[in-house]
Amino acid sequence: MVENRLDVLFNPKSIAVIGASNTLMKWGFLVFHNIIRGGYKGRLYPINPKEKDVFGIKAYPDIKSVGKRLDMAVVILPAPKVPQTLKECAEAGVKTAIIIAGGFGETGEEGKNLEGEMLQIAKNSGMRLVGPNTMGMYSSTANLSLLMPPIPLRPGNIAFLSESGNLGTTMMQSAIVNGLGFSRYVSVGNQADLKIYEFMEYFIEDKTTDAVLIYGEGLEEGREFLNISKRLTQKKPVVVYKSGKTEAGKKAAASHVGAMVGSDRLYDSAFRQSGVIRADHSFEMVDIVSVLSRQPLPKGRRIGILTYGGGWGVIASDFCGMYNLRVPQLSDEIIREMDKFMPPHWSKGNPVDTVGTLDISIFRKAVETILECDEIDGLLVLGIGGYSFFIHYYRSFSLLTNYQLSQMKNLLCDTEAQIAKDLIGFIDKYNKPIVVTSIADVVMSEAARILEDNGIVNIPSPERAAKAMASLVYYGEYLRNVKRKKKK
Amino acid sequence: MVENRLDVLFNPKSIAVIGASNTLMKWGFLVFHNIIRGGYKGRLYPINPKEKDVFGIKAYPDIKSVGKRLDMAVVILPAPKVPQTLKECAEAGVKTAIIIAGGFGETGEEGKNLEGEMLQIAKNSGMRLVGPNTMGMYSSTANLSLLMPPIPLRPGNIAFLSESGNLGTTMMQSAIVNGLGFSRYVSVGNQADLKIYEFMEYFIEDKTTDAVLIYGEGLEEGREFLNISKRLTQKKPVVVYKSGKTEAGKKAAASHVGAMVGSDRLYDSAFRQSGVIRADHSFEMVDIVSVLSRQPLPKGRRIGILTYGGGWGVIASDFCGMYNLRVPQLSDEIIREMDKFMPPHWSKGNPVDTVGTLDISIFRKAVETILECDEIDGLLVLGIGGYSFFIHYYRSFSLLTNYQLSQMKNLLCDTEAQIAKDLIGFIDKYNKPIVVTSIADVVMSEAARILEDNGIVNIPSPERAAKAMASLVYYGEYLRNVKRKKKK
Known part of the structure; x- marks a missing residue:
């Protein structure tokens, strides 16, 4: 019945925090605070014989005195005290327990014995244990941040x-x-x-x-x-x-x-x-x-690379090659199509290199042209979100007028933000993955924020972007193989 | 005479910016601005027949009309215009030229011819060229930020x-x-x-x-x-x-x-x-x-690993192994020495794991004990600078008093900052490298800032830290081998 017990673990209605403390910088202080700070909505019972309350919540000397059957107990006590405490938890009908302390099996024979003792108590009572030597857990459905660090x-x-x-x-x-x-x-x-x-x-x-x-x-x-x-x-x-x-x-x-x-x-x-x-x-x-x-799985290994910097395109190609992805040349038809809007000396191939044009609106057209065609299964976009830092630099430069700054913001940041929105739509429309690398400090970039808010994480290097794309490819192939075998 | 010409390139006393522009978002606008913004102290001559001045600096219709022999010309014009412009530069006695435009050898036969023509002009006059298809250069001794992006x-x-x-x-x-x-x-x-x-x-x-x-x-x-x-x-x-x-x-x-x-x-x-x-x-x-x-070269391959998280120690060991570094066990003598101040369940070995103690002052003692002994040639420190984020999280948590917050800041951030200062001293004192990984968001960390101000870069993962340490080891070994061969 692991499912039921894990249901309780991830959705506990009541938690005893054994060792909860008012003393700053004890783990019993920090864990208790993190639970409250995380917004846990169930009932909390601090257990500490030396405290009347912990942060305004009534404390109990031991778990027995709570007088209720609790879903969960967190034990924040040193290893030698754990078995006796667990015994009390088992007697009080606690369903799951989380043992924070180290000093068990990882330290040698004595610790192993202590761990065995603890396990026997749990087995006898049907109580399930997380740990020992754990830093806690999180569950979104319970707003439960039961963690040592905040x-x-x-x-x-x-x-x-x-x-x-x-x-x-x-x-x-x-x-x-x-x-x-x-x-x-x-x-x-x-x-x-x-x-x-x-x-x-x-x-x-x-x-x-x-x-x-x-x-x-x-x-x-x-x-x-x-x-x-x-x-x-x-x-x-x-x-x-x-x-x-x-x-x-x-x-x-x-x-x-x-x-x-x-x-x-x-x-x-x-x-x-x-x-x-x-x-x-x-x-x-x-x-x-x-x-x-987040992303759809590619139907094959043919990867398109769109970049505003040639070197990044070379590196992305290199790593696609290392992961056995293909970076196929585009057909003459697609090249002719792209000639209509790309700058004169663009690469006329894959990687599609916009060769430093500042008219970044062509990125949008390039992305859609590549995704639309049936020569490419997934797209690496290297550069979106990378122009916003221009503004931060020039803003502190007194020679530029506010009007020039706002024009620049419009041409770079706003265009990038719009492209980011378009990219999100394209993923669904063409059912192909787009892996994005900003290749720049994107802390302040609106485009990066828009992508993130839609689950599209900026991957900080083309090498890592290629690996992420390869993972999509591999998983897609695995699922297709499984399906094929099942049919047979 | 490459040295002399490169002296001029890195320390030009005068620069003509051919194609400098007042038009927002042209590269001739951006490069010119970046030079000024970077604090270049020499003389600047914008060349543009359509402008009287560029950002208040008197413009010339062509380089000849400057009437002086200039150290450098930056050519920010499209490829077909470059050869004629270079001819004028050569005639005016320009010593080095930087050609920004693409559209040369990288695009095919026609571009290759253009590039050859350009090169011939330079060869005939003794002028040296950077590029074409370059994004510029920087030289600290001239305060020269001659770059396309800011x-x-x-x-x-x-x-x-x-x-x-x-x-x-x-x-x-x-x-x-x-x-x-x-x-x-x-x-x-x-x-x-x-x-x-x-x-x-x-x-x-x-x-x-x-x-x-x-x-x-x-x-x-x-x-x-x-x-x-x-x-x-x-x-x-x-x-x-x-x-x-x-x-x-x-x-x-x-x-x-x-x-x-x-x-x-x-x-x-x-x-x-x-x-x-x-x-x-x-x-x-x-x-x-x-x-x-920045760091001294290790005398051998024996690496110590100090970590506040066991998993990070495992990964660092793994990658040290991959790069053929050794992670030797520490002698009983050193273990006994460290037993005096380490928490009870510390790893008693290498990696030295502080097993989640919040008394981070022991990091200092651990670092010094490891560096002092002659069993270790270089040290990876995983964790310094990683506690400061605690404060950012709790600061917005109304249940904590200001006094508690200041205590916490003292115990975590201030202690970390002090350790950071000590680490810098240790590198010189023991003449051994310390490679630091904070393994946490360190944007706000004073410890990380202190390290950076002293040239110690926080390397964001233990895998990369191991590689950096391996590079120090390899370079040290190479130099020792070279010396040995010379002696023979």
């Missing part, structure tokens, strides 16, 4: 499981800056009880989740992972960043979450077999899941 | 040559945000006359330059490149990002700068032979040159 998450359609709490929260921070949102997040810790594959199984039918992101070190239950991945990827894309590739990495993983890491080649082949997309760099994870959670 | 460069010790103008300016934008400065920048364009290797030769003795960064597509003069690289790398580190690795990339490079790209394996072996460090990703270029231009 991360202002926004709801979205991506579920994220991480064997490293720090990596998880940093990745989410980076994702939020880029406009991405999450449905669920679990820092799975040592996985004494609840395992990554159990959460994955839950996500198969989870309506708020459209894509799954995983950071793994051990992924020790290989068979279960493989089987559930195969079922999950048929419905939703799964992106995995798996570390522990080298001996140095494996050694570090063992001391981190006590993981026994197997051969990387075996993992790689398991991912391939089950249609899991593998990221090769931490930040790539976010790029890839962002496109897979 | 980039507010700051002076520094890195010289940068780029076969792509857009890539060049974007990389510099990204570098500036991270506090890096440049001594020289040249968008070399089609290299009709002045070649990358000639600039490299100049940098050997250039006192304002400590490191050289190159983006190459063709690098067609292989023998010259190899010979000059060998001389240059003995004095200064050279970092190259070379595209055109795959067939798709080579095709794109041909249409971009007309480059004939050879076998990537040959380039790779040439780089190795000559001690050139190769970057594999555009943004890596900046990481690598930033550490090579």
Whole structure:
């Protein structure tokens, strides 16, 4: 009945925070605050024998004295105190517990015994556990930010499981800056009880989740992972960043979450077999899941590249080649079509290079011409959102009049913003993916903001954009292969 | 006499801007403005028969009517007009000319002829050319920002040559945000006359330059490149990002700068032979040159990793392994030393994991203990600067008092800032490199600012930090090998 228990985990109506504290900078202080700050709407019960209340909410000396059957308990106490506390939770009928403390299986024999003791208590009572050695969890459907560091998450359609709490929260921070949102997040810790594959199984039918992101070190239950991945990827894309590739990495993983890491080649082949997309760099994870959670899948490997800078086009082509995508020459018909509006010395080929023209409105026509034709399955757009910084620079330049500045804003920023809006429409109209790289500091760019508000993340380099596009291609091919096999 | 002519190029006392314009959003308008905005102190002569003055500076109908021998002319006119204009420049005794327009060798036979004609004029007169198809140049010693896009460069010790103008300016934008400065920048364009290797030769003795960064597509003069690289790398580190690795990339490079790209394996072996460090990703270029231009070279391959998050330590170890660095276990003696101040469940090994303690002052002690011992040649510090965002989040949280906020700021931000200052001292004291990754949004972090102001760039991921450290190791080994061979 993992589904039911995970329903409770992601939608708890009541939570006891054991170790909640008024003392600044204790984790019991921070976690409690993050829950409140995140807008959790259920009932909260701080448990602390030394406090009358925690931040104005009535505190209880122990869980028994709450006198109710609670959906969840978070235990923010040092490892040696955890088993006894869990026993009390089990007796009080708590359904799920989250164990923050480290100092268990990852530290050696003594810690392993403590972890075993804890697990036995849970097994006997039917209570399910997250952790130990976890940094918490998030659930959009409960407004629940049960996290150690303060991360202002926004709801979205991506579920994220991480064997490293720090990596998880940093990745989410980076994702939020880029406009991405999450449905669920679990820092799975040592996985004494609840395992990554159990959460994955839950996500198969989870309506708020459209894509799954995983950071793994051990992924020790290989068979279960493989089987559930195969079922999950048929419905939703799964992106995995798996570390522990080298001996140095494996050694570090063992001391981190006590993981026994197997051969990387075996993992790689398991991912391939089950249609899991593998990221090769931490930040790539976010790029890839962002496109897979939002963009249509390309019908083939033929990629168009539109760029305002020749070098970026070369690099994007290079990496498309590395990922076995094709960058086909355009037909004479399309070249003639584009000759009508492109600047005289444009590249007359793919990459389509606008060779530094400042009439950026041609970007719109170029995008539509490429998407309309049936020679291209997906488009990399390198440059949109990259002109807005001109204004910031010239604004502080006293020689320019306000009229000139407003003209410049109109020609650059407003045009870019309009193109951004058009791009969003084109994705739906032509049912082809557009992966966007601004290649410039886009913090202030309205175009970038419009794209983000519509789920189109600016991917900061053409190399990473090519990888994101390749991921769309691979996942599309995997699904078509699965379908073909089923027909037979 | 390439040196003399390049002295003039990087320190021109007078510049004619041919095509300078008052018309908003023409390149002749933007380049002229960028020169003024950049603070160029020499004499400027806008040349435009249709204008009396350009932005208040007296304009001339042609270069002859200036009536002086000028150090430099920038030609911002369409390709067909360039040869005649250059002839006039030659007759007026201009020493160096920069040709902005594209539409030459990269576009086919006709353009190639135009380029040949241009080159002949230069050869006959002894005038040297940058371009055509260049986006301009920068020189710190002349306060000269002769660039198409507006980039507010700051002076520094890195010289940068780029076969792509857009890539060049974007990389510099990204570098500036991270506090890096440049001594020289040249968008070399089609290299009709002045070649990358000639600039490299100049940098050997250039006192304002400590490191050289190159983006190459063709690098067609292989023998010259190899010979000059060998001389240059003995004095200064050279970092190259070379595209055109795959067939798709080579095709794109041909249409971009007309480059004939050879076998990537040959380039790779040439780089190795000559001690050139190769970057594999555009943004890596900046990481690598930033550490090579600032940090001491490690004496060996033994890398220490200090992290506040276990997962980051695993990933850093993984990538150290991939780059053939060692992540050695620490001796019992050092472990015992660290037991005195580390939290109870710390990793007791390398990576040194502070397992989520909020007493971040221990970072300082850990860094010094690791650097002091002779078991480690270089240190990756993952996490400094990553706690400041706590404050931004809680500041808008009304439940916290100002006193609590100031306490939190003191415990996190101020401690981090102090550690940042200490780190800078440690690099000199122990003469070992420290590569820093904040792994968090550091825009607002004082610690990150202190590091940047002292030339220590925050490298945004542990994967990239490992690569930067590996580059320091490789360059150190290359120099030691060269020395050894010389002794024999």
